[in-house]
Amino acid sequence: MPGTTFYKILAIAWLSLSWSVAATDFSYSGKVGTEQRYFVDEGQSSHQLGNSQLSFFINPEFHWQWNDGDDSVIFQPFYRYDKNDDERSHLDIRELSYLHVGGDWELKLGIRKEYWGVTEFQHLVDVLNQTDGVDSFDGEQKLGQQMINLSLVKDWGIVDLYVLPGFRERTFAGETGRLRGPLVVDKSHVSYESSAKKEHIDVAARWSHSIGDFDLGAYWFHGTNRDPELIATQVGDKSILRQYYSQMEQVGLDIQATKGDFLWKFESIFRSTNKQDFWATQAGFEYTHVGLFDSAADLGLLMEHSWDSRGEGDENSAGATMQNDLFLGSRLSLNDVQSTEVLLGVGADLEHSATMLMIEASRRLGESFKANLDVRIFHSSDMRAPSYYLRNDDYLGLTIEWYF
Amino acid sequence: MKLTITIKAILAAMTISATSANVLAATPAQQGMDIFTEVKSRDIGWGDSKADMHMILSNQHGQKSIREVKIKSLEQQNDGDKSLTVFDKPRDVKGTAFLSYSHTTGPDDQWLYMPAIKRVKRISSRNKSGPFMGSEFAFEDFSSFELSKYRYNFLGEEQYNGKECFKVEQFPVDQNSGYTRRIVWVDKENYLEQKVEFYDRKNALLKTLTYTDYQQFSGKFWRALSLNMVNHQNGKSTELKWMNYAFNTGLTDKDFNRNALKRKN
Numbered sequence: 078m079p080g081t082t083f084y085k086i087l088a089i090a091w092l093s094l095s096w097s098v099a100a101t102d103f104s105y106s107g108k109v110g111t112e113q114r115y116f117v118d119e120g121q122s123s124h125q126l127g128n129s130q131l132s133f134f135i136n137p138e139f140h141w142q143w144n145d146g147d148d149s150v151i152f153q154p155f156y157r158y159d160k161n162d163d164e165r166s167h168l169d170i171r172e173l174s175y176l177h178v179g180g181d182w183e184l185k186l187g188i189r190k191e192y193w194g195v196t197e198f199q200h201l202v203d204v205l206n207q208t209d210g211v212d213s214f215d216g217e218q219k220l221g222q223q224m225i226n227l228s229l230v231k232d233w234g235i236v237d238l239y240v241l242p243g244f245r246e247r248t249f250a251g252e253t254g255r256l257r258g259p260l261v262v263d264k265s266h267v268s269y270e271s272s273a274k275k276e277h278i279d280v281a282a283r284w285s286h287s288i289g290d291f292d293l294g295a296y297w298f299h300g301t302n303r304d305p306e307l308i309a310t311q312v313g314d315k316s317i318l319r320q321y322y323s324q325m326e327q328v329g330l331d332i333q334a335t336k337g338d339f340l341w342k343f344e345s346i347f348r349s350t351n352k353q354d355f356w357a358t359q360a361g362f363e364y365t366h367v368g369l370f371d372s373a374a375d376l377g378l379l380m381e382h383s384w385d386s387r388g389e390g391d392e393n394s395a396g397a398t399m400q401n402d403l404f405l406g407s408r409l410s411l412n413d414v415q416s417t418e419v420l421l422g423v424g425a426d427l428e429h430s431a432t433m434l435m436i437e438a439s440r441r442l443g444e445s446f447k448a449n450l451d452v453r454i455f456h457s458s459d460m461r462a463p464s465y466y467l468r469n470d471d472y473l474g475l476t477i478e479w480y481f
Numbered sequence: 482m483k484l485t486i487t488i489k490a491i492l493a494a495m496t497i498s499a500t501s502a503n504v505l506a507a508t509p510a511q512q513g514m515d516i517f518t519e520v521k522s523r524d525i526g527w528g529d530s531k532a533d534m535h536m537i538l539s540n541q542h543g544q545k546s547i548r549e550v551k552i553k554s555l556e557q558q559n560d561g562d563k564s565l566t567v568f569d570k571p572r573d574v575k576g577t578a579f580l581s582y583s584h585t586t587g588p589d590d591q592w593l594y595m596p597a598i599k600r601v602k603r604i605s606s607r608n609k610s611g612p613f614m615g616s617e618f619a620f621e622d623f624s625s626f627e628l629s630k631y632r633y634n635f636l637g638e639e640q641y642n643g644k645e646c647f648k649v650e651q652f653p654v655d656q657n658s659g660y661t662r663r664i665v666w667v668d669k670e671n672y673l674e675q676k677v678e679f680y681d682r683k684n685a686l687l688k689t690l691t692y693t694d695y696q697q698f699s700g701k702f703w704r705a706l707s708l709n710m711v712n713h714q715n716g717k718s719t720e721l722k723w724m725n726y727a728f729n730t731g732l733t734d735k736d737f738n739r740n741a742l743k744r745k746n
């Protein structure tokens with residue numbers, strides 16, 4: 078049981094707070110939805126699902142608050158049922174946490190999600206939550222993380238202190254799933270550098286502040302590396318990928334300068350593990366042209382570049398995939414009643430001949446429905462680029478969500 | 482030669498009237514400015530407020546769409562106000578929050594919180610002319626009124642809706658405004674805006690805003706509980722209903738920082 082002590086603390090906190098529940102405001106909301114993916118080609122392996130992948134999901138949110146909102150509890154479970162990939166059928170507690178707001182401090186206790194960073198195409202500095210790798214391809218869906226977070230608001234910025242008891246392993250597509258490499262990641266073969274394994278208590282401290290046009294953030298993190306090393310292993314007559322989670326020490330920096338129509342963005346990390354130390358950066362800008370052709374629509378143009386010091390040495394190393402990549406994007410927001418938006422993006426690996434084209438579009442239907450369109454097209458002729466293994470996985474996904 | 486002297490004389494007269502408006506007959510610019518100085522001064526000292534706002538968007542076919550937000554505001558001494566807007570409807574944007582520090586000079590500071598990915602994003606405040614949540618209200622129509630945001634021109638006195646009003650033209654100083662000018666009807670009794678006409682960048686009449694159901698709070702501060710914006714060019718309109726207004730609720734700066742953006746209430 079991951080973080081057993083942590084759950085005990087949570088239970089005690091819950092009991093000690095429940096005396097005041099009588100005066101609680103309760104509300105709920107959430108969404109249910111269905112996603113249909115259509116893959117243009119058959120998978121590279123005959124075990125993989127064919128052209129169609131269907132799934133359903135539910136993501137309710139329950140919220141209790143008292144003391145005029147100074148105390149609150151939020152519970153947000155998530156469940157997806159995937160008809161074609163058992164590994165993608167999964168249940169997660171995205172949030173189950175208690176918040177207390179003091180004068181110039183906040184205490185957050187429980188399972189939560191916390192986002193750090195400013196860039197759009199890669200989220201380098203965002204490391205607290207594990208990626209829900211199976212739920213969405215862009216890696217923006219995260220698993221809930223157990224944490225105790227004390228947030229101190231000072232004149233010179235906000236200081237967040239974190240204790241993170243317990244670790245979450247990344248989710249991966251199963252044998253029948255698409256958007257994976259030739260070998261399946263086996264969730265029963267997981268090893269850790271720390272003898273505490275999943276129970277290792279991670280810690281982090283972050284400072285963030287807004288000074289004029291600049292928004293700044295800097296942090297230190299010590300604990301289990303969220304990115305597993307995937308190692309090919311023979312199990313019986315089968316080749317699989319096992320996961321190895323090392324310990325890491327990381328510092329990160331994120332800066333955004335908001336200058337007129339331009340947002341200038343910069344993220345950088347330095348990560349130290351027992352195997353290697355490296356630097357990586359993601360930098361670029363977002364320009365918005367307001368009132369396209371005298372209409373209410375806005376057109377955003379985005380450009381970002383990724384650099385990773387691991388690519389300078391061995392071009393087969395893990396970080397070499399992001400050593401010199403360029404991302405271009407264009408976001409059209411109609412600003413209409415239905416909030417219609419279209420994002421067109423292309424990512425190009427400038428060292429390994431590999432490109433990815435993406436389209437993300439969304440529109441509200443009526444008052445409570447929303448349609449999302451998601452297209453990914455991979456092109457690669459270089460076996461060292463990860464997208465080489467996704468070259469048969471071009472897909473179009475349509476999601477319909479109902480909000481309540 | 483004669484012309485130069487005349488211009489100099491006019492300029493001199495304008496300078497005098499600007500500095501000592503009470504002594505000499507004021508220019509239309511000064512008169513307009515004086516009226517809005519009075520409008521502003523009657524609304525100083527409100528401290529902080531909380532309110533719910535409902536928007537009813539209607540298109541030319543009469544189809545309606547509802548928006549619901551909660552707004553907290555905090556008055557600032559010697560600068561623009563701070564405000565926090567939390568979206569409740571449409572449901573897909575529930576929990577989305579918008580934090581704004583408006584400034585008397587220079588661009589406002591604005592942050593947006595996206596609850597689905599827990600991300601706080603600083604956004605450009607240049608987009609003043611864009612529609613707020615698909616309504617006929619632009620972002621700039623919600624920003625706090627500051628004297629320095631306009632040049633003024635007093636047009637005269639006129640009756641509107643049975644009230645004696647001043648009619649004043651306002652020219653936005655900011656190049657990014659979607660308007661060339663606004664014409665505002667302010668009643669003589671309480672110095673409250675009764676009607677505003679908005680002229681687009683081509684100086685054509687774009688929208689008319691009317692205020693009804695003014696109520697007084699804390700024995701001093703007036704707020705219109707109903708506003709109606711009609712767009713003459715696209716035939717759409719947006720009705721705004723304010724509810725549950727409360728003043729001096731004890732809000733402080735701590736309710737308007739980036740942590741507050743992520744809270745649910």
